[in-house]
Amino acid sequence: MITVLFAHPYPDRSRANSRLLKAISDLDQLEIRSLYERYPTFDIDVEAEQTALRVSHTIVWQHPMYWYSVPGLLKHWFDKVLVRGFAYGEGGVHLLGKRCLWVTTTGGDLTAFTSGGLHAHSFSSFVPAIEQTARFCGMEWLAPIIVHGAHKISDAALDNHALNYRNLLQSLGR
């Protein structure tokens, strides 16, 4: 099973994320969990989330970048679901060896992510916190799918990302 944690507060207003999601939504053995729709008051059902992870071989975190990180609800999901005894520490072996795929979109194009640009840092400066969250839980970190300039990217380029996403998940599904 592949579990996709989808964190977009306004899925209806999303162009890039909804297109990416649509490209994978009919795959077999895949469940999309739309966190903002499932938990509008942030009352995450920790047991249900952990059960979904237990039966998965691949875990996807898909979201737009907000303030150089994941949206608040996905961060809250990290805090509540990836706890000692489940994800790390004594007995915390339930994510060990599972694959983690990060799929994210940014508003700015790559020139914004330079030392002289709007964001003053390369995009890679913002990766360690996310990547190390997965690695600390013993997950295998796959090469992420990053869609820059999501507001203005062409349909063709977006379709290309979506197809890569689909092909990758398909190749992992078993």
Add this chain to the structure above:
Amino acid sequence: MITVLFAHPYPDRSRANSRLLKAISDLDQLEIRSLYERYPTFDIDVEAEQTALRVSHTIVWQHPMYWYSVPGLLKHWFDKVLVRGFAYGEGGVHLLGKRCLWVTTTGGDLTAFTSGGLHAHSFSSFVPAIEQTARFCGMEWLAPIIVHGAHKISDAALDNHALNYRNLLQSLGR
């Protein structure tokens, strides 16, 4: 006015954070906003938060590090409060020139924050996302107060951090 956004989900269980907070709580012209107590269901009153920021010359983000970042509710606060038209973009001038102080505690000691250590990265690798959030809003980024090994740090060392924190805020208060 100095506004302290305090984000600890279990303030009663905190040793380091509560000690730090206690050291500054009687300062004049300072307001502590305990986010997890104020917003247990994450329904942030955006207008009240923005009003608190408008009247402040210094904004403090104080929290334990969770998954190499801020706790979920403070991340949600970033997403909801630091919005276009208030914090950046057209008309978004309300944080311009204000000071931002980051005060945080970590569980691991500094040896965990090395390429061969438990966290596989230096602590500084996790700073850009927080720092750039402040800088993108035009705030002046002060040298942060970072308390490592918060679970086992001695009372004396913790008191020293607390005193530094108090002295710094006192010197900024006017």
